[in-house]
Amino acid sequence: MRSPKSKQQPVSPTRRSNRATKPKRSFKEDIDFDLETMLAEHERKGIEYRAKRDAKKHKKSDRDDEETIWKNPGYDIPFDTLPALCIEKVFSYIDSPQDLFNVSFSSKLLMSLVNPEMVIRSAVFNNLRKRDTRNRKTMASIMSYMTSRSIHIPSAHRMLRLLNAKSCERGDMCWGKNLVTGKPMAIEQTMSCRPFGLAICTKCVKYGTTNIPYSHFSRFQQGVAFHTWNKLMDPQVDPRTGEANGSLVKVIELQQIESSFSQTEDRKEALEAMVVRAIETSGKYCPSHYEDVAASYCEMFDASCKEADDYIHSEQMKEHQKYVERRDERVAKRLQRVRGIYNQVEELLADCPMKEIALSCTWREDDTDCLRFKCNIVNQNLMNIVSAPASSSDRMIRDACTRIKDAFTVLEEKNFFSFSFISQSSNRYKKGMYDYCTSEMSAQKIMEGSYADQIFISMVEQNQPTKALVRGLNTIRGALPRCFALAVVRPNPDVADPNNRIEDYRKLAETVWKKNSTNSNSGVTLATIKENFNSCVEEFKTMKKNAKDYLASEESRAFLRRDPPANYQGGNFTRQMALNQVFCPSSTDMYFMTISRRVCPYSVLLSRSFETLRSVHDAYYRRPTFYGLA
Secondary structure, eight states: OOOOOOOOOOOOOOOGGGGOOOOOOOOHHHHHHHHHHHHHHHHHHHHHHHHHHHHHHHOOOOTTTHHHHHOSSOOOGGGGSOOOHHHHHHHTTTHHHHHHHHHHHTTTHHTTTHHHHHHHHHHHHHTTTTTOOOHHHHHHHHHHHHHHTTTTOOOOHHHHHTTTTOOOTGGGGGGTTTTTBBOBBBOTTTTOGGGOOOOOOOHHHHHHSSEEEEEOOOTTTOOOOOBBTEEEEEEEEEEEOOOSSSSSOOOOHHHHHHOOOOHHHHHHHHHHHHHHHHHHHHHHHHHHHHHHHHHHHHHHOOOOOOOHHHHHHHHHHHHHHHHHHHHHHHHHHHHHHHHHHHHHHHHTTTTTTTTHHHHOEEHHHHSOOOOOSHHHHHHHHHHHHSSGGGGGOHHHHHHHHHHHHHHHHHHHHHTGGHHHHHHHOOOOHHHHHHHHHHTOOHHHHHHHHHHHOHHHHHHTTTTTTTHHHHHHTTTTHHHHHHHHHHHHOOOOOOOOOOOOHHHHHHHHHHHHHHHHHHOSSSSHHHHHHHHHHHHHHHHHHHHHHHHHHHHHHHHHHHHSSSSTTOOOOTTTHHHHHHHHGGSSSSOOEEEEEEEEEEEOHHHHHHHTHHHHHHHHHHHHHHTTTTTOOO
């Protein structure tokens, strides 16, 4: 009889380095690998497990469907028993360098299946939805060194370690090593670059590198690895593997080239020879193979970046399309409600005075702010209703329309827009206001262009139409300066004006008012206008006399008779147009190349510095486009 087997003692765990190494999985084995047989065997075990599990249950549920069955199949397939092609396919879907590092370094078999394309894709696609491009920038810095053929080409495992590096790889040689803990300095997680293709800390970059002057020949040369354009570092040797990493050429060799040759071409040839020798010495690649591998790495990186960018763009377009659809639906619903409100307002204001002005509005069917009334008093009363149509009620609309109707009724009863309250005034400025309102404005322009609010209506109702008009004109751009111009420059039928300078002098009067009047949207009163008017009238008389004397001077007439300069690029801008700028002088300091200093044309005309003013107009004539005149 055979003796029974003796019970074996438990074996103490061994280190990974002492375990028997598994043979590397070859792709040739995948051809003969029977995947169906393996899956059938596991399925058979699963069927037996499920049968035993169900036998323990006295009651079977009829509601078990296929999803419930496969949720707990009862068996596990070890990951490293899958074919190599399946494992590579799984690796290609891992978009985190940290996860790829943890999985691949769990066994030697999985380590042997990691290739550069997997590492590059995991770096590019990492945190793509969160727009975190730190690993992508790290890989880009490595690729830039390989493109310039300046570092030793890292393997797939080294690139993976560079992406996941937490501390300086120089170890005991680290300048920031902690002698208490014995650990090298940690790498700042915000630093996405890898100087010289190395995972080194900031102190090693600061103290372990060599700074070269900006005049050194090696700057921006192929084959020289730089960091921040003027830092160099010698190649580093991995103490465990003995492989050289980082720069190809030593700093002392670059300095020897600088000292030995004076011609740039000779230095480039010597540098090229040293780069080739460094590549051959490493033993990994020959120079031509180095360039092919570097080009393939960069091609993988560019293809991955393009795929990632296309994916981001497609996702953005999908999100934008969803947003547009939701917005269009929201705008359509809002527009339907607002149209109902407008129809109701139109019915309620059917007998309103100046109905056309009250209902004048702008429709924007592609915007949430789809309706805006042009008249300020109407817009104030209906703004809250139109901005929230879902929460508006019939009573709110009726009350708003009642207030609008009352406001326009006051304007009609007081006959405000006949401007009879200033038509017979002896005040020069009020005459200018009357001319402006009757000849250049209308009731609709005043109601739409001015801030005709409830205070404006109250002033009209309290028999203060002049104050109301001043309040309204003050908020219309250029209204008060134009009133001043019409007041001080009036055509005289007894005096012939062959040059027709009335409009020109009115432009000058507007400039004087803008220069001296105070700008305020609510604080302008009749007293303020009277004070500004008196001061501006005196200054306008001076400016008008100076402008006449300037145009009548012999030097100005000689300026008009000059021939245009060669290669004149002013187009149809004439010298007379340049001189006519005397009627609208700028009140701000401007730089003129003809006099090589900054001057204020308004102050120059006021002080009768005609020679300087003529130089300014000559600059206008030579470069009208530069000064916005052509």
